[in-house]
Structure formats: C-alpha cells, structure tokens
Amino acid sequence: MTAFLKLLFRNRLAALGAVVLSVILILVLLTPVLPLQNPDITATADRFQKPFTEGHLLGTDHLGRDLLSRLLHGTRLSLAVGIAAALIAATIGSAIGIVAGYFGGRADNIIMRGVDMLMAFPYILLALAIVAALGPGLMNALIAVAAVNVPFFARNIRGITVGLAGREFIDAARLAGMGHIRIILTELLPNVLPVIIIAMSTTVGWMILETAGLSFLGLGSQPPQADLGSMLGEARSALISHPHTSVVPGIMIFLIVMSINLLGDGVRDALDPRLRSGALSRPRAMTLVERKGEVPAPTDDLLAIQDLQTQFHVGGRVYRAVGGVSLSVKQGECLGVIGESGSGKSVTALSVMGLVASPPGVITGGAVRFQGEDLIGASYESLRQKRGDRVAYIFQDPLSTLHPLYRVGRQLSEAIQSHHDIPKADAQARAVQLLRDVRIPNAEARVDNYPHELSGGMRQRVGIAMALANEPDVIIADEPTTALDVTVQAQILSLLDDLRRERGLAIIFITHDFGVVAQLCDRIAVMYAGRIVEEGPTSSVLEAPAHPYTKRLIACVPELGGGQRELAAIPGLPPLVDDLPPGCAFAPRCEKAQDTCRTSEVMLKGDTSRAVRCHYPEEAV
Amino acid sequence: MPALKVDNLAKTFTLKKPLFGAAPAGVRAVRPMSFQVETGETLGVVGESGCGKSTLARMLVGLLDASEGTIEIEGKALDNADPAKFGKLIQYVFQDPNSSLNPRKTIRQVMEAPLKRLYRMPRSEREARVSQIFASVNLREEFLERYPHEFSGGQAQRIGIARALAANPRIIVLDEPVSALDVSVQAQVLNLLADLKTEFGLTYLFITHDLAVVEAVSDRIMVLYFGSVVEIGDAKRIFANPRHPYTKLLAESAPVVGRPLTAPEQKGTELPDPLKPPPGCAFAGRCPNATDLCRTQEPELEPVGEDQLAACHHPIQD
Numbered sequence: 001m002t003a004f005l006k007l008l009f010r011n012r013l014a015a016l017g018a019v020v021l022s023v024i025l026i027l028v029l030l031t032p033v034l035p036l037q038n039p040d041i042t043a044t045a046d047r048f049q050k051p052f053t054e055g056h057l058l059g060t061d062h063l064g065r066d067l068l069s070r071l072l073h074g075t076r077l078s079l080a081v082g083i084a085a086a087l088i089a090a091t092i093g094s095a096i097g098i099v100a101g102y103f104g105g106r107a108d109n110i111i112m113r114g115v116d117m118l119m120a121f122p123y124i125l126l127a128l129a130i131v132a133a134l135g136p137g138l139m140n141a142l143i144a145v146a147a148v149n150v151p152f153f154a155r156n157i158r159g160i161t162v163g164l165a166g167r168e169f170i171d172a173a174r175l176a177g178m179g180h181i182r183i184i185l186t187e188l189l190p191n192v193l194p195v196i197i198i199a200m201s202t203t204v205g206w207m208i209l210e211t212a213g214l215s216f217l218g219l220g221s222q223p224p225q226a227d228l229g230s231m232l233g234e235a236r237s238a239l240i241s242h243p244h245t246s247v248v249p250g251i252m253i254f255l256i257v258m259s260i261n262l263l264g265d266g267v268r269d270a271l272d273p274r275l276r277s278g279a280l281s282r283p284r285a286m287t288l289v290e291r292k293g294e295v296p297a298p299t300d301d302l303l304a305i306q307d308l309q310t311q312f313h314v315g316g317r318v319y320r321a322v323g324g325v326s327l328s329v330k331q332g333e334c335l336g337v338i339g340e341s342g343s344g345k346s347v348t349a350l351s352v353m354g355l356v357a358s359p360p361g362v363i364t365g366g367a368v369r370f371q372g373e374d375l376i377g378a379s380y381e382s383l384r385q386k387r388g389d390r391v392a393y394i395f396q397d398p399l400s401t402l403h404p405l406y407r408v409g410r411q412l413s414e415a416i417q418s419h420h421d422i423p424k425a426d427a428q429a430r431a432v433q434l435l436r437d438v439r440i441p442n443a444e445a446r447v448d449n450y451p452h453e454l455s456g457g458m459r460q461r462v463g464i465a466m467a468l469a470n471e472p473d474v475i476i477a478d479e480p481t482t483a484l485d486v487t488v489q490a491q492i493l494s495l496l497d498d499l500r501r502e503r504g505l506a507i508i509f510i511t512h513d514f515g516v517v518a519q520l521c522d523r524i525a526v527m528y529a530g531r532i533v534e535e536g537p538t539s540s541v542l543e544a545p546a547h548p549y550t551k552r553l554i555a556c557v558p559e560l561g562g563g564q565r566e567l568a569a570i571p572g573l574p575p576l577v578d579d580l581p582p583g584c585a586f587a588p589r590c591e592k593a594q595d596t597c598r599t600s601e602v603m604l605k606g607d608t609s610r611a612v613r614c615h616y617p618e619e620a621v
Numbered sequence: 622m623p624a625l626k627v628d629n630l631a632k633t634f635t636l637k638k639p640l641f642g643a644a645p646a647g648v649r650a651v652r653p654m655s656f657q658v659e660t661g662e663t664l665g666v667v668g669e670s671g672c673g674k675s676t677l678a679r680m681l682v683g684l685l686d687a688s689e690g691t692i693e694i695e696g697k698a699l700d701n702a703d704p705a706k707f708g709k710l711i712q713y714v715f716q717d718p719n720s721s722l723n724p725r726k727t728i729r730q731v732m733e734a735p736l737k738r739l740y741r742m743p744r745s746e747r748e749a750r751v752s753q754i755f756a757s758v759n760l761r762e763e764f765l766e767r768y769p770h771e772f773s774g775g776q777a778q779r780i781g782i783a784r785a786l787a788a789n790p791r792i793i794v795l796d797e798p799v800s801a802l803d804v805s806v807q808a809q810v811l812n813l814l815a816d817l818k819t820e821f822g823l824t825y826l827f828i829t830h831d832l833a834v835v836e837a838v839s840d841r842i843m844v845l846y847f848g849s850v851v852e853i854g855d856a857k858r859i860f861a862n863p864r865h866p867y868t869k870l871l872a873e874s875a876p877v878v879g880r881p882l883t884a885p886e887q888k889g890t891e892l893p894d895p896l897k898p899p900p901g902c903a904f905a906g907r908c909p910n911a912t913d914l915c916r917t918q919e920p921e922l923e924p925v926g927e928d929q930l931a932a933c934h935h936p937i938q939d
Contacts, residue, residue: 187723556808573806
C-alpha cells in the first residue's frame with residue numbers, strides 16, 4: 001500500500017489532482033457545519049449580487065440565493081450522485097462481466113448481446129429515455145447515469161475475466177472442489193478488483209458530468225434543490241448579463257472533473273504491473289551504454305564479445321545479468337552457449353546488437369566487435385544498418401516475433417527492403433526463394449500465408465528465412481527449437497547445420513539442451529550466474545567436463561536409453577544476480593567447495609580453446 | 622483391480638454450425654482409446670503437440686466431459702464430469718506452476734482449499750495435514766504465509782504437487798510437470814515425485830513430450846499421435862525397439878549426445894488437418910512404409926511381440 005502511494009505521488013499531476021480533490025471533499029463534508037446561509041432562501045431584492053459583496057462571498061443568483069452556499073451544497077450533491085452512480089454501475093457492470101466471462105458460451109453470448117443493445121443507443125438519449133420513463137428527479141437521474149455506464153464496466157471486466165478464466169489456477173480451484181460461486185468470489189474477484197478500481201477512477205468524473213448534464217436539462221435535481229448542473233441551467237438565461245452565476249459552478253465542475261481524471265490516470269499508472277516493475281512502456285531503440293574502464297583491443301574474430309557487462313537497474317537494485325563474458329566466433333563456426341534460466345545467456349545475445357530493453361538494461365563495460373568494429377560504442381544508425389543485415393537473430397517463439405497481421409512474404413520482403421534498395425517485385429521473388437531455401441514446400445503459395453496459418457515448425461522456418469534474408473555473417477539463435485516438437489526440432493537443426501556449411505555462417509546457438517548442443521556446435525560455453533564457467537570444444541566439454549557445475553548439470557539430464565532411474569539432482573537454486581556470493585557463484589551448491597571458493601574471486605583459467613573458472617577443476621585444462 | 626481403467630474414452634469438440642449448410646463433423650481430439658494403469662504403476666504418455674494428451678488428461682480429472690466412454694477408478698465408474706467428485710480420487714499437477722497458483726492467495730489458502738471443500742476438515746486437522754504434506758515435499762512451513770510470485774519455478778511446482786497430494790488422491794495426472802523447469806531443478810522434482818509415489822502408494826499418469834524424461838520415470842509408455850494410441854509398451858524397450866514407425870521417428874529425432882545430426886527419414890512434418898482427417902492411418906502421410914491399405918483402413922491396436930501393442934498395418938519386426 002505504501003509502495004502504491006509512493007508511486008502514485010511520484011506523478012506530480014496525480015498529486016495535484018489528489019490535493020485539489022481532497023480540498024473539495026473536505027469542504028463539502030464540512031458544509032453542514034460551516035456558517036453558511038440557507039441555500040434555498042430567496043431574497044429577490046438581493047438578486048445578481050456581484051462576488052465579494054458584503055455577506056455573499058461569491059455573490060447571489062437570479063433569486064438572490066447565496067451562491068457560495070448553493071455551490072457547496074450543490075457540489076456535495078453532485079459528488080454524492082456521481083460517486084453513487086459509479087459504484088452502482090461498477091458493481092452491476094462488473095458482476096455481469098464476470099458472470100459472462102466465467103461461464104462463456106451461450107450465457108456470455110446472451111448477456112453480451114444485451115449489453116451491446118444498451119450500447120447501441122447514444123448515452124444521452126438512453127439517459128433521457130430512462131428519466132422520461134421514470135420521471136424527473138435526482139434519484140432517477142442517478143439510475144439513468146448508472147444504467148448508461150453499466151455496459152462500459154461489463155465489457156471491460158468480461159474481457160479481463162475471459163483471460164483469467166482460462167488460467168490454470170481456476171482449473172486447480174475446481175479440482176479442489178470449489179463451486180462456481182466460490183470460484184467467482186474468491187478466485188476471480190480479487191484478480192479483477194484492480195481493473196474495476198482503475199475503471200472506476202477514470203469514469204467517476206465522467207459520471208459527475210453526465211449527472212450535471214441531466215440536471216442542466218432540468219431532468220435531475222428539482223428546484224429549489226441545488227446541484228452543479230441545475231445551477232448552470234438556471235444561470236444560463238443570465239449568461240451575458242451576469243456571467244458569475246454560471247462561471248462559479250462551471251469552475252467547480254472543471255476542478256472536480258480535472259482533479260478526478262488526473263488522480264484516476266495516476267491510479268491507473270500506479271496499479272499497472274508493467275509500470276510497477278519500474279520499466280517504462282516504451283524502451284529505447286538501443287541499449288543504454290554507460291561504459292566505465294577501458295575498451296578491450298580488437299581481435300581478428302568475426303564476432304567477438306569481450307568482457308561484456310550488462311546490468312539491469314530496477315529501483316535501487318542492480319542485477320548483474322552479464323558479469324564479464326568473453327566469447328568469439330569465426331566464420332562457419334557454431335558456438336553453443338548453454339545455461340539455465342537466469343544465467344545471462346539471452347541477455348548476452350541481445351547485448352550484441354543493443355537489443356536489451358533500456359530502461360532497465362545498461363551495458364556497463366566491455367566491447368562487442370564485429371569485424372573489429374566496436375558495436376557497443378556505435379551510433380544507432382550504424383547499429384541499425386547491421387541489425388538483420390550483418391548479424392541476424394532467430395528467437396524462441398516465432399508466433400510472437402512474426403507480425404500477425406501481415407503475410408509472411410510481405411514481412412520477408414520488408415526485411416530485405418529495409419537494408420537494400422530493390423524493387424518490390426524483386427524483394428517478393430527473393431522472399432519466395434528464401435522460403436525454398438528453408439525447405440518450405442510449395443513456397444509460392446506459402447508466401448501469401450499469415451503466420452497463424454502455418455504450423456510451429458513452418459513458422460520457425462520463416463523465422464530462419466527472415467534471419468537469412470540479407471545473407472548475414474552471424475546468426476544468433478536464442479533457443480530456436482525449444483518451443484518445437486522433437487520431430488520438427490530434428491529437421492530445423494539439420495536445416496541450420498546445412499545452411500551454416502553451405503554459406504559459411506557463424507552461429508551462436510543458445511540453448512539449455514545438451515543433446516542439441518552436442519549435435520550442432522563445434523565449441524560450447526557454459527554459463528552460470530552471468531559468467532562463463534567453462535568453455536571448450538564440444539566433445540571435450542561433454543566427455544570430460546572440468547567445472548563441477550557442468551559435470552553435475554550433464555549428470556542430471558536424463559538421456560534416452562538409460563531406463564528408469566534416480567537422477568543426480570543438484571541441490572539448491574542458482575543465485576540471484578542482484579545478490580551474488582563473494583567467491584564462486586556455484587560454491588553454495590558445490591560439494592567440492594572449500595573456503596577459498598567462498599571468499600576469493602575465481603578467474604577463467606586456460607586459453608580460448610579450453611578454459612574453466614574453478615579452483616578445483618574436475619579435469620586439468 | 623487396476624487403479625485406472627479407461628474404456629473407449631473419446632472427445633469430439635463440436636464446431637459451430639455455419640449459417641448455411643449442415644454442421645461440420647467436429648474435431649476428434651481424442652479418438653476412442655482404452656487402457657489400464659495398475660496400482661503403483663507409472664504410465665508415461667508421450668506425444669507431440671496436437672496429439673490429444675492434454676485433452677485426455679483434462680477428461681481424466683473431470684475438467685472436461687468425455688464424449689464417449691467410461692473412466693473407472695479402483696473399480697468405481699465416474700461418469701459425470703464433476704471435479705469435486707473426481708478430486709478425492711484423481712488429482713492433477715499443471716505444467717506451468719506459476720499460473721496454476723492464484724497470485725492473490727497465500728500458499729496456505731491454496732493448500733487448504735481441497736481439505737476444506739473436499740473433506741470438510743476442521744481447522745486444526747487442516748493445519749496438521751498441511752504441515753505433514755509440506756514436510757513430504759521438502760518445503761519449509763514459513764512458505765505457507767507467502768504469495769506465489771515469491772517462489773521460483775521449482776518451488777512453485779513443489780507447491781503444485783503438494784496441493785495435489787493434499788486431496789489424498791489415489792492417482793495423480795502429471796501434465797508436463799517439469800517442462801517449464803530448468804534441468805537442474807527438473808531432476809529434483811522428478812526424484813521427489815518418485816519418492817512420493819512410494820511414500821503414499823500413488824499411481825501416476827505422466828504426460829510429457831520429452832522422451833528421455835518419460836523413459837526415466839515410467840514403467841510403461843503409451844505413444845499418442847493425432848488423438849489415437851499408436852503404441853503401448855514397456856518403458857525399457859519401447860524406444861530401443863519400437864514397433865510403430867512413429868515411435869521410431871520420435872526416438873530417432875530426440876537429440877542425444879554422441880549421435881550425429883541427421884534429420885530422420887520422414888516425408889513431412891505436418892500433422893493431418895483435424896477438420897479433414899484422412900481415412901486410414903493418420904501417420905500414413907509421413908510414414909516411409911505406408912501402403913494403400915494404410916491410406917484406406919484405420920489400423921487397430923494389436924499385440925506385437927511379447928508385451929507391446931501397436932496400431933500399425935506394417936509394424937516393424939525384429
């Protein structure tokens with residue numbers, strides 16, 4: 001709660017709104033005890049007194065009633081009606097939305113078509129019709145405004161509920177023996193409540209305006225009772241001759257609605273989980289670079305990552321996702337990077353082309369050299385020219401990397417045309433050729449498919465085709481087969497292997513699967529807690545792992561053909577990268593760890609062909 | 622008496638009737654299948670996406686109504702899909718441990734729900750039972766007051782397993798219980814499952830797409846393809862000595878350290894269109910040995926060799 005308030009008040013406009021709104025609220029709450037004149041007593045002799053006259057701070061209206069008193073009483077009434085209408089609309093609308101979203105099917109259809117019918121009428125017409133049917137009066141105006149706003153809540157909440165109702169914890173609740181009503185009340189409601197609050201905070205202002213509108217038309221509060229709308233309505237005839245009678249309630253309406261909207265937006269932003277994690281909604285076009293220390297000298301590798309350090313700065317915490325990683329690939333070479341989640345393998349890969357989201361990502365040291373040129377210090381324009389052209393990526397989930405609304409051929413030709421100035425027809429022809437290159441049968445027809453029309457394996461082939469589109473020198477593949485079925489995986493892997501041999505591609509292949517690495521890669525690097533713990537030729541690392549982590553990781557992966565057995569698990573969990581132990585990061589889980597492991601930093605020992613970061617390696621390197 | 626007996630269980634998802642013309646035939650997600658699981662046995666269920674393994678699992682625990690067939694647990698038939706009835710006998714462990722825990726409930730609330738709703742246990746008994754289960758899955762009791770987002774995947778999956786155990790079921794359906802976990806944590810969870818099975822005398826149905834994992838945990842393995850059982854056999858032999866060409870393809874596709882990279886022999890990777898299923902064997906389009914017989918007549922599951930069953934007109938012989 002305090003965190004929420006802190007976040008809310010960091011937004012200055014929201015804070016301003018909160019201050020104005022609380023002043024108004026305090027004033028209207030104190031209205032009955034304030035020494036005010038009776039708002040309904042007419043004194044025609046004193047009509048249209050100017051503001052700041054004796055006894056009438058804000059002047060009087062056309063019947064000589066004290067405007068200040070009427071304003072405060074009117075605001076009190078308008079706020080009460082607006083908030084009551086919001087609560088009623090939110091309760092009924094959310095109930096409808098949750099029921100429709102949870103049950104789905106026919107119930108959903110019938111309820112939502114009813115809601116659609118309500119929405120088909122212009123809201124003011126609907127409100128007028130309701131008031132006309134029920135007769136004028138503030139209570140009926142409240143009912144009308146609430147009814148008009150029910151569809152807004154129903155639709156919003158239904159959308160959220162549909163997403164939640166498919167989640168596994170709802171199934172789990174059913175398996176735990178809960179009934180529908182209990183699931184709705186205890187499982188769904190707590191999860192949609194923030195959305196209801198956000199929707200309410202952004203619509204209260206609107207509802208106050210609508211109530212004022214009905215009163216302005218004479219359908220809401222009835223004379224002599226004052227509310228903001230009726231005050232405006234009564235002042236209309238004297239708009240030119242005595243403008244203060246309409247300006248006073250007008251300013252009040254403006255202040256209320258403005259402050260509620262500012263506060264509502266603040267509440268929404270503060271409750272939005274994406275903003276809560278400290279990330280802005282739009283990352284920069286390239287990762288922020290704040291390099292300290294010297295930039296390593298160039299090497300003759302095609303792509304060299306040199307002592308790269310990438311951190312995430314979230315709130316006051318620093319997550320050292322990549323803590324000094326050096327890797328390199330030569331032409332035609334395939335380097336496997338293996339590690340568990342959180343080991344920094346993907347962040348290393350994304351840092352190469354400055355694709356780590358900033359904020360919160362910051363590259364704080366090292367260099368990435370492509371043919372000797374440092375990419376970390378490069379300008380955005382030079383980086384953009386190389387992205388996809390010289391260094392291309394293949395990601396894990398092709399369904400989320402392909403644009404769902406464009407045909408795959410169009411996406412492929414766009415990738416080509418953004419780097420090469422060639423006619424559209426040529427780019428399209430090249431797209432067909434690329435699909436053929438990745439062995440998509442019937443490429444001429446497939447080029448016109450949308451991503452959802454392709455199977456997972458076909459989609460990943462399109463992803464590979466897109467990476468190949470500009471004949472890059474290096475492909476960085478981040479778990480490209482993890483989401484695929486094994487029979488498809490085998491084909492994708494052999495496709496990548498063929499392409500690399502045919503075209504002399506360098507591949508950095510990121511995975512957690514030893515079997516895949518063993519089949520595809522020449523060399524592998526094992527990462528743990530943001531660092532490389534072991535590096536070497538694939539066969540030598542897999543057959544004679546030198547780091548205890550590598551050895552035990554290999555041992556705990558079941559291998560086909562081993563039969564039913566107890567697996568050698570590694571106890572404990574990988575450390576969090578915002579709280580790394582002082583010595584070796586693996587020491588707390590390592591059975592060979594000595595005191596030196598827990599206290600002193602371990603360096604990567606060996607040369608580029610075979611190296612290990614361990615005081616007591618399993619094998620001499 | 623087998624712990625679980627499934628007889629001709631099938632699920633057809635009906636499709637919406639178009640504005641004009643007759644309603645389409647529906648998608649047969651699970652074609653009629655029969656199998657048994659003995660008490661204390663682990664039956665591994667393997668298959669790729671779209672083979673119907675999750676639909677089968679959801680029917681077994683009552684989250685989905687079966688279109689045809691019956692489910693018997695320890696001799697008692699369960700005919701209506703009511704999770705509350707199923708809950709005491711058969712429980713489910715979900716693939717994604719984090720999404721199976723309500724983010725706004727404490728672990729204690731999650732753990733106590735089945736005890737409250739299925740067993741109407743009083744408070745003191747519930748607390749004792751929860752502590753006992755937490756001890757069995759090696760979780761500290763202080764976790765009970767925390768919320769799901771504070772846990773790593775491995776811990777959350779232990780909580781998911783603990784919740785399934787709380788209902789004191791006879792059978793647990795494990796739907797890809799380790800595929801969202803890192804390999805070092807995966808082994809911990811698999812070993813824990815093996816220990817719990819002995820401790821509580823459980824029967825498992827272990828669903829996964831990972832051949833190495835299923836082989837490591839199962840007694841028998843059932844291979845699914847396109848909604849049908851294509852092969853059932855002993856876990857020790859089924860991948861080394863497959864009878865159905867699809868099982869062979871699976872076994873050859875699994876990446877194994879030390880085996881050179883070759884795409885195994887198959888004509889395509891596409892599954893048949895579920896809206897227009899082919900007549901005959903569903904695998905015929907990808908099968909290197911398919912004949913005209915395969916393309917016209919659906920093969921039955923028949924014994925091949927000593928203890929294997931395969932649904933193939935031309936099973937692979939020794």
